Amino acid sequence: MPSISERGLLMPASPIRRLVPYADEAKRRGVEVLHLNIGQPDLLTPDLAEKAMHAYTGKYIPYSHSAGNLSLRTKLAEYYKSIGIDISSDDILITTGGSEAICFAYYSILNYADEVIVPEPYYANYYGFTTETGARMIPVRSSIENNFALPSIEDFEDALTPQTKAIMLCNPNNPTGHVYSQKELSHIRNLVRKYDLFLVCDEVYRDFCYDSQHYSVMNLKGIEENTILIDSFSKRYNVCGIRIGAMITRNKDVIASSMKFAQARLSPPSMGQLIAEALLDTPQAFLNKSAEEYKARRDYIIPALNQIKGVHTPMPDGAFYSMVELPVDDVDKFSRWLLEEFEYEGATVMLAPGTGFYTGKKMGIHQARIAYILEMDKLKRAVECLKQALKVYPGRTIDQD
Amino acid sequence: MPSISERGLLMPASPIRRLVPYADEAKRRGVEVLHLNIGQPDLLTPDLAEKAMHAYTGKYIPYSHSAGNLSLRTKLAEYYKSIGIDISSDDILITTGGSEAICFAYYSILNYADEVIVPEPYYANYYGFTTETGARMIPVRSSIENNFALPSIEDFEDALTPQTKAIMLCNPNNPTGHVYSQKELSHIRNLVRKYDLFLVCDEVYRDFCYDSQHYSVMNLKGIEENTILIDSFSKRYNVCGIRIGAMITRNKDVIASSMKFAQARLSPPSMGQLIAEALLDTPQAFLNKSAEEYKARRDYIIPALNQIKGVHTPMPDGAFYSMVELPVDDVDKFSRWLLEEFEYEGATVMLAPGTGFYTGKKMGIHQARIAYILEMDKLKRAVECLKQALKVYPGRTIDQD
Numbered sequence: 001m002p003s004i005s006e007r008g009l010l011m012p013a014s015p016i017r018r019l020v021p022y023a024d025e026a027k028r029r030g031v032e033v034l035h036l037n038i039g040q041p042d043l044l045t046p047d048l049a050e051k052a053m054h055a056y057t058g059k060y061i062p063y064s065h066s067a068g069n070l071s072l073r074t075k076l077a078e079y080y081k082s083i084g085i086d087i088s089s090d091d092i093l094i095t096t097g098g099s100e101a102i103c104f105a106y107y108s109i110l111n112y113a114d115e116v117i118v119p120e121p122y123y124a125n126y127y128g129f130t131t132e133t134g135a136r137m138i139p140v141r142s143s144i145e146n147n148f149a150l151p152s153i154e155d156f157e158d159a160l161t162p163q164t165k166a167i168m169l170c171n172p173n174n175p176t177g178h179v180y181s182q183k184e185l186s187h188i189r190n191l192v193r194k195y196d197l198f199l200v201c202d203e204v205y206r207d208f209c210y211d212s213q214h215y216s217v218m219n220l221k222g223i224e225e226n227t228i229l230i231d232s233f234s235k236r237y238n239v240c241g242i243r244i245g246a247m248i249t250r251n252k253d254v255i256a257s258s259m260k261f262a263q264a265r266l267s268p269p270s271m272g273q274l275i276a277e278a279l280l281d282t283p284q285a286f287l288n289k290s291a292e293e294y295k296a297r298r299d300y301i302i303p304a305l306n307q308i309k310g311v312h313t314p315m316p317d318g319a320f321y322s323m324v325e326l327p328v329d330d331v332d333k334f335s336r337w338l339l340e341e342f343e344y345e346g347a348t349v350m351l352a353p354g355t356g357f358y359t360g361k362k363m364g365i366h367q368a369r370i371a372y373i374l375e376m377d378k379l380k381r382a383v384e385c386l387k388q389a390l391k392v393y394p395g396r397t398i399d400q401d
Numbered sequence: 402m403p404s405i406s407e408r409g410l411l412m413p414a415s416p417i418r419r420l421v422p423y424a425d426e427a428k429r430r431g432v433e434v435l436h437l438n439i440g441q442p443d444l445l446t447p448d449l450a451e452k453a454m455h456a457y458t459g460k461y462i463p464y465s466h467s468a469g470n471l472s473l474r475t476k477l478a479e480y481y482k483s484i485g486i487d488i489s490s491d492d493i494l495i496t497t498g499g500s501e502a503i504c505f506a507y508y509s510i511l512n513y514a515d516e517v518i519v520p521e522p523y524y525a526n527y528y529g530f531t532t533e534t535g536a537r538m539i540p541v542r543s544s545i546e547n548n549f550a551l552p553s554i555e556d557f558e559d560a561l562t563p564q565t566k567a568i569m570l571c572n573p574n575n576p577t578g579h580v581y582s583q584k585e586l587s588h589i590r591n592l593v594r595k596y597d598l599f600l601v602c603d604e605v606y607r608d609f610c611y612d613s614q615h616y617s618v619m620n621l622k623g624i625e626e627n628t629i630l631i632d633s634f635s636k637r638y639n640v641c642g643i644r645i646g647a648m649i650t651r652n653k654d655v656i657a658s659s660m661k662f663a664q665a666r667l668s669p670p671s672m673g674q675l676i677a678e679a680l681l682d683t684p685q686a687f688l689n690k691s692a693e694e695y696k697a698r699r700d701y702i703i704p705a706l707n708q709i710k711g712v713h714t715p716m717p718d719g720a721f722y723s724m725v726e727l728p729v730d731d732v733d734k735f736s737r738w739l740l741e742e743f744e745y746e747g748a749t750v751m752l753a754p755g756t757g758f759y760t761g762k763k764m765g766i767h768q769a770r771i772a773y774i775l776e777m778d779k780l781k782r783a784v785e786c787l788k789q790a791l792k793v794y795p796g797r798t799i800d801q802d
Binding site: 001002003004005006007008009011012013014017040041042043044045049050053054056057058059060061062063064066096097099100103107108109110111112114125128129132134165166196197198225226238239240241242243251253254257258259260261263264265266267268269270271272275 | 402403404405406407408409410412413414415418442443444445446450451454455457458459460461462463464465467497498500501504508509510511512513515526529530533535566567597598599626627639640641642643644652654655658659660661662664665666667668669670671672673676
């Protein structure tokens with residue numbers, strides 16, 4: 001039997017999904033699993049999506065343009081103008097989710113063994129996409145003590161090698177919830193300009209900034225041709241399943257190169273594009289309501305978690321995640337124990353262990369990422385459940401009073 | 402400005418799409434363009450697709466399982482059983498079109514600079530996907546004189562190097578329309594077994610075999626763990642835009658590796674999966690009618706083309722393509738001339754130049770791929786138009802009587 005590729009072996013399994021069998025087993029035992037682990041929100045999709053589907057009367061479902069429907073790109077360019085980003089439909093490629101946008105960007109800018117610097121902890125799949133590309137991801141550590149602010153520019157410069165080709169950011173950040181300020185981004189801008197790097201920034205949580213205004217990398221001056229924006233309809237409208245994202249750049253070479261990768265895969269999903277185009281008419285009030293709902297959940301859960309002895313999590317400014325330090329020996333073991341051996345009032349909690357968001361094997365061993373996307377009642381029960389678990393978990397490092 | 406990757410530079414532009422600007426310009430002049438160049442059929446999609454969309458009442462559109470919905474995989478496994486391929490739902494990953502299935506297979510089996518042997522002419526995007534992966538595609542020539550039959554096993558053996566990892570086939574073949582016989586496939590089976598290679602086979606045109614029964618590589622004995630099947634709903638039901646395909650293999654390591662790439666991109670499109678699952682209930686009579694329609698188009702166009710002096714095309718057994726030799730200096734120039742300078746009764750013809758389906762720069766210079774997917778009336782006008790064009794094209798190599 002021929003062997004799997006090195007890339008296939010190196011590719012990380014999803015850290016978030018590897019606990020799934022234990023959760024399934026808990027559910028079989030009749031235990032309710034409160035999911036603090038995933039990024040699948042429960043807020044409503046605007047009914048424009050359903051209307052678009054119900055209105056479909058095409059006699060067949062053909063490929064679209066490889067760059068995505070022009071009508072969608074035109075309307076999307078107008079959306080960006082409305083939020084102060086001046087780009088044209090020619091600067092946009094519609095992709096199969098934000099994931100494919102990252103892949104097209106990486107294929108277009110990274111040679112084999114090139115390096116991308118990413119603040120750590122990071123969205124786990126960035127590591128996957130770099131591995132897929134045959135490139136290397138170089139982490140630069142941000143710390144919970146410093147609210148996961150941007151690492152210092154000296155730290156970035158220390159990580160530079162002749163192979164460094166790009167910096168990748170996620171803003172607002174998954175998994176930390178940190179929103180990079182305009183000042184932080186201006187430091188990045190100087191670095192990118194000084195070393196002539198690419199800057200790839202994933203801004204899919206742009207609509208979920210609670211205490212500050214979002215500042216897009218597309219508005220950083222003097223690095224217009226270095227900057228690539230990753231975007232998605234998934235979180236904004238809660239339509240993760242339509243798989244429609246976008247890669248946006250003013251760099252014509254990157255667009256031309258990415259277009260070749262786009263042509264090879266023929267086209268992004270036609271039904272998803274239809275829905276996405278309809279959703280761009282969603283009233284701002286609807287989006288504001290979603291953001292308010294997440295803010296309320298955040299405002300409840302962060303203080304509630306910090307009230308548990310030994311638990312610490314910074315107040316995140318955006319997205320719907322936070323990294324939480326837990327008083328246990330090993331969050332991987334704790335997460336599995338929660339699913340296999342613990343229940344409180346018929347329920348338990350599923351966490352995303354922190355190790356999945358760090359490169360170093362022991363990094364993040366005391367942390368978990370939580371997603372505060374459950375409705376308030378479930379969030380409250382999840383916190384209570386966690387509190388009770390920390391009283392009895394054999395590997396606890398602090399005794400609760 | 403930082404530079405594009407080598408992969409981005411090496412990636413081929415779509416040979417089929419590079420003539421599009423000239424076609425657009427012809428249309429602007431009021432000339433009707435008869436498309437013999439593309440693989441987008443005009444046959445109806447079963448109305449089960451529309452019904453599935455209209456029945457959707459989900460309150461939001463979530464991610465699906467990364468492997469695709471279990472209900473779809475289960476039903477798809479039943480479909481394979483019904484056509485004599487014995488596999489289970491665990492052997493199936495639902496992908497974003499057949500394109501992504503090829504990518505997952507390549508990522509899982511190819512290291513950087515590994516080689517995949519492919520009979521030439523080949524589906525142009527195979528070259529693209531190999532480039533994307535950082536691997537190399539090694540062509541083994543099939544010839545129009547021999548009706549594009551499988552090259553000899555000696556030719557395959559001559560192409561083997563220590564870097565050879567896989568053989569890639571397309572059966573029925575795009576662009577030649579050749580259907581590999583069970584005997585041809587048994588030769589491949591022996592080769593694959595002897596050198597312990599992977600065999601990747603794209604069978605998306607399986608339903609369109611006109612003179613013979615399709616034989617799947619999944620039924621070749623003794624290479625069960627070497628074989629990877631690429632499939633798609635696109636052509637079978639004329640739903641190219643839903644972007645739902647599948648990668649199927651009994652090799653558990655390939656499934657496990659591919660699953661990691663699948664998890665990184667989160668999930669295939671949810672709406673497409675809903676439509677695909679509904680379409681599996683399509684009555685066989687509907688599919689037979691589609692195949693009969695294509696057969697009728699083939700039975701008209703192949704003899705009609707061969708009646709033009711200097712034109713030669715073999716009778717294809719399957720799919721809806723044929724490679725056609727034309728009595729001109731250079732089909733790339735001819736194709737452009739057709740769009741820029743020629744019209745007959747208000748119309749002209751768009752071809753896919755043969756060079757796009759060969760690696761060697763001068764190979765295929767006298768060939769074009771045609772897709773006989775137009776309705777009969779348009780097909781007839783296209784043939785007449787081509788005939789008239791060959792009388793006056795300045796670069797013709799034979800004078801028509």
